[in-house]
Amino acid sequence: MPELPEVETVRTGLEDALKGATIKKVELKRANLRFEFPEHFAKKLTGATIESIGRRAKYLLFHLDNCMVLIGHLGMTGRFSVEKPPKTYGKHDHVVFTLTDGRAVIYNDARRFGFMTLSSEKELSENVFLADLGPEPLEKEFSAKYLEIQLLRRSGPIKTVIMGQGLVVGVGNIYASEALFLAKIDPRKPAKKVADNSAELVKAIRAVLKDAIKSGGSSLRDFVQVSGESGYFQHHFNVYGRAGKPCITCHTPIKNLRMAGRSTFYCPHCQK
Template identity: 40%
Template sequence: MPELPEVETIKNTLLPKLVGRRIGEVTVTLPRIIKKPAPEEFVSLVVGKEILDLSRRGKYLLLHLSERYFLVFHLRMTGRLLYLPAAVPVDKHTHLIFHLDNGEHLRFHDLRTFGTIYLVQEGELASIRGLASLGPEPLGPQFTPAYLEDALAGRRIAIKGALLNQELLAGLGNIYVDESLFRAGIHPARPAGSLTEDEISRLHRAIGDVLREGIRYRGTSFRDYVDGEGKAGGFQERLAVYGRGGQPCVKCGSPLQRVRIAGRGSVFCPCCQPSGSNVD
């Protein structure tokens, strides 16, 4: 699933291409991906709207339209939002096409069809439950060590599971949680409420560093993720633990372990991320 750096990269690649464009017509081949309003109303409302801006909130993309409308995209597992020339053949996994006034296409492509699209007015954004309940942005001013300490206090859930909770912190997923915990030297199964002040400070710093680096390298591509121009990211070449179970730790050389925590595969170094004691 695209996480914060991937969605931010998609936003950054699409923004200069879309702002100022108008939507001429819309082709929908899989109506069920449109969650609000009904597909026929969706098409009639979108046609003719000007694209004013594109923003990101957590793992959601928000296309700001004229007349205070918003197109909200949640890419989920395999969704892609691609800006392509109209002459590029449309493949079978393209489920919605916005025909733009410059003759180009904005296409929503989704192999597994878990992605969702909403069209709402500004005052209705809170009706999208997953969007409305998001916690603070981990690269925003609200995410401070003090916030993280308060959010984790008293929680017995594994720190890995706590960081995956979008209501606690928006945009993190399996890749960047594993990488952040490794950099902070924290075992992913540690109870969230057991972290010391020093560990919380290290984790706060690691989350920011990992996400900024992920954005700088344009996201992580293994199978499905590409940016708005169809280009793969490069952060997969810099991963220290994610996807590297059994391989040597980049710091100490010990074999990395892969276990299941909070229902997700988790990779960590048993030496650099000890389970029962603090890291020097």
């Protein structure tokens, strides 16, 4: 599910559902997801109360009352649902937290690119997964000036560069294409040469992400309660997944190509 807007949508839903909830039991249906669970994972979570749920980049941060933080990543296919304990669990239901109020928090992840780990509250910012991340795209630190400086020292194609989480977090494969369309920049253009357009690019990235968060929010309730798939593909994209279809602006067919192993969509006429 996961680019920043989807993770943010999940975060909001989980916080609504789980704030103040206490974990009574932790069940691991297998020894690992992408990584092994940390030592004493279940034990450290059992009895803890969830005080709040935050987000950094595409990571969910469950702040607990025992000075620990459960760090979760959804990978490509990770999903959380909060519901009455089902009679039987699905093939890819890997983690279950049973709450003291009887509800079950189920983490399902077919491809298992997601993972969970723990950090102390104190050492959170030095956590290996969080330490080297770039600024949040919707925060002030992600400014035109900052982006300009970053772009000037990169030689790779702009699309690949903005997807790197060290430069700015949260821009994944879909929204990279979408943001570049909005900013009218060819995804193949060397990052250096886009430095002059930093202000537009910052604006486009923010606009695309904000818009997606907004539309994700409306279908949120369904998302968390049922283990459904609302949100993502109901969203309308300008270029992503629209190869051969007319550009919404000039009607030129949208092109699709592969960059760094990822499919990329752009309008050859509008994006220079």
